[in-house]
Amino acid sequence: MSLHRHGRVAALLLGLVLLVAACTGDDGENGDRAAGGQPAQPAPTESLLQTVTDRGTLRCGVNNTVPGFGFETAEGQIEGFDIDFCRAFAAAIFGVDDPQEGTHYELTPVDADARFNALRAGEFDVLVRNTTWTSSRDGGEGVSFAHPNFYDGQAMLAPADRFSTIEDLDGANICVTAGTTTELNLADYFGARDLTFEPIVLEDYEVIFEAFRQERCDAVTGDRSALAGLLPLWEEDVPNLTIFEDIMSKEPLAPGVVDGDSEWFDVINVVVNGIILAEELGVSQDNVDQEAESPSDPFIGALLGVPVQEGEELGLGFDPGIGIEATFMQNVLRAVGNYADIFDRHLAPLGHERGINALWTDGGIQYAIPFR
Numbered sequence: 001m002s003l004h005r006h007g008r009v010a011a012l013l014l015g016l017v018l019l020v021a022a023c024t025g026d027d028g029e030n031g032d033r034a035a036g037g038q039p040a041q042p043a044p045t046e047s048l049l050q051t052v053t054d055r056g057t058l059r060c061g062v063n064n065t066v067p068g069f070g071f072e073t074a075e076g077q078i079e080g081f082d083i084d085f086c087r088a089f090a091a092a093i094f095g096v097d098d099p100q101e102g103t104h105y106e107l108t109p110v111d112a113d114a115r116f117n118a119l120r121a122g123e124f125d126v127l128v129r130n131t132t133w134t135s136s137r138d139g140g141e142g143v144s145f146a147h148p149n150f151y152d153g154q155a156m157l158a159p160a161d162r163f164s165t166i167e168d169l170d171g172a173n174i175c176v177t178a179g180t181t182t183e184l185n186l187a188d189y190f191g192a193r194d195l196t197f198e199p200i201v202l203e204d205y206e207v208i209f210e211a212f213r214q215e216r217c218d219a220v221t222g223d224r225s226a227l228a229g230l231l232p233l234w235e236e237d238v239p240n241l242t243i244f245e246d247i248m249s250k251e252p253l254a255p256g257v258v259d260g261d262s263e264w265f266d267v268i269n270v271v272v273n274g275i276i277l278a279e280e281l282g283v284s285q286d287n288v289d290q291e292a293e294s295p296s297d298p299f300i301g302a303l304l305g306v307p308v309q310e311g312e313e314l315g316l317g318f319d320p321g322i323g324i325e326a327t328f329m330q331n332v333l334r335a336v337g338n339y340a341d342i343f344d345r346h347l348a349p350l351g352h353e354r355g356i357n358a359l360w361t362d363g364g365i366q367y368a369i370p371f372r
């Protein structure tokens with residue numbers, strides 16, 4: 001998040017850094033940091049907000065292999081929690097209640113290793129793909145992360161009849177996705193416990209599962225949320241799997257945009273924040289029409305961009321001044337609902353619990369800044 005506040009100069013500097021970085025030609029999680037990354041497109045001369053508005057279509061970089069978050073159905077539709085955030089951004093930007101794929105937004109599946117280069121190259125406008133916000137991605141990778149939409153942690157999946165703790169995996173072959181925090185945490189977590197392992201680094205879950213099925217790896221590590229969604233599918237082929245209790249890392253998953261475009265960042269960030277705030281205020285997909293007609297209190301009025309106080313002129317509700325209609329949260333809530341609506345639609349049916357993703361008022365850490 002560091003550079004986007006400093007505007008044009010920082011954006012130009014970033015462009016230079018990335019150009020220099022391009023010369024080393026490295027790739028991947030370690031390599032595509034600024035020191036070794038592929039060149040970004042030159043720093044944009046206008047905000048992506050203008051570009052996307054003129055184009056009329058938002059392009060989201062997504063996952064299509066993680067059940068509940070971004071997963072391609074048998075009908076070829078990509079659905080999930082992250083996908084609803086893409087829909088929410090489109091609803092806010094274009095002021096529509098039911099954004100249509102192909103018209104208002106496009107979903108571009110991207111693998112973990114390619115995602116930051118693709119974002120910087122302008123292949124999509126926002127990355128919303130179970131991506132962990134880390135300091136080096138924020139810094140050297142040139143990504144600005146919005147408010148996390150899911151707080152996760154790394155876990156280990158293994159056959160229950162062979163292993164039950166991380167220590168049991170001393171000397172094991174472990175499958176991991178290339179270009180992920182997972183790959184790096186695995187080495188640190190095992191190293192810190194004097195455990196040895198052989199990493200089998202593969203590009204995606206399809207290939208990983210094939211390797212696991214053939215017993216080329218004894219266990220698979222990944223974000224707990226992803227493994228929990230995959231376990232029932234994998235158990236159809238390999239019965240009796242378990243996910244260990246150990247949480248090996250912190251994985252705050254957040255939408256990301258290219259550094260240096262504060263207008264664009266603000267739009268993405270305020271929508272994620274607004275979705276959480278709506279749950280705090282009790283405004284959902286079910287009651288948004290009623291609250292927009294007659295807000296129960298001024299806080300809800302501010303969220304929905306409608307006036308409630310005496311003296312406010314009709315039609316002049318609170319406007320955060322981020323370059324989209326003041327009523328954008330009405331569109332977002334009609335399109336996808338609040339945080340609980342999205343969670344209940346995609347994650348609760350897979351058995352995910354709110355846990356630390358509960359609101360701060362319910363013992364979790366989801367906390368929205370006020371609309372004021």
Ligand SMILES: N[C@@H](CCC(=O)N[C@@H](CS)C(=O)NCC(=O)O)C(=O)O
Pocket residue numbers: 063065066111112130131132133177179180181182203204205206221222223226251253
């Ligand atoms: N949150 C982690 C991991 C993200 C990630 O890509 N996870 C892998 C497995 S944990 C994944 O989603 N793989 C799906 C695929 O590439 O098919 C990160 O940002 O590096």
